[in-house]
Amino acid sequence: MNEPELEPTPRGRIEKILDPNFLAILPPVVVVAAGMNSWMKDFGFWLGLTVTIAASLALTIILTMPLLAAKKRRIALDAERGIFECAHREKGSVLKGRGAQGYAKAEPGRLLFQAKTGVTGPLAGSVEVYSAPTPFGEPIKAPWAVLPKGRIVALNTDKGVVELAASPASLALLRERCLGELA
16 A cells, blocks of 8 residues: 655755755865964964864854754654654664664554655655554664664564664654554
8 A cells, every 4th residue: 555755844955055064064174274274373283273173163063053943943844744754674674783764654553654765865665554553662772873862662563563763752753643652
């Protein structure tokens, strides 16, 4: 049974530009290359190095602030519709130690998952539907390579055991909307 695509909120221009971190890394590199030599002559080696590092960090923070705000707005819009980013893996999968990146949608009595191409790529493939998910065991910390700062929960479904790695807020959304539990 094919479902329509999950259609998460699209990334804005700021996110698309700053996704590869090119613009967040470029100014600090330019500052280091252009300013380090002159600052070291003016202030000495250690103070010049300290000024270079401080200027690079300040520029990186200033350039990534709009990205963080845009990302929070997009995640909040998705959460209102029950959609969240996650990594998914069925038990016995060939994806040892990692999962398929994608989006999940929590609906009463079922979980929909659609994979995406790469970390920031578009959604691809059909929507997998898992009916009657029930969690077993407590969520555990996800490896950084699977999902940084994420948790993994194992779910019994009509298609067998599925491991879902998501942020704690996304797992709370899953419990509230799909599993009928209060977060």
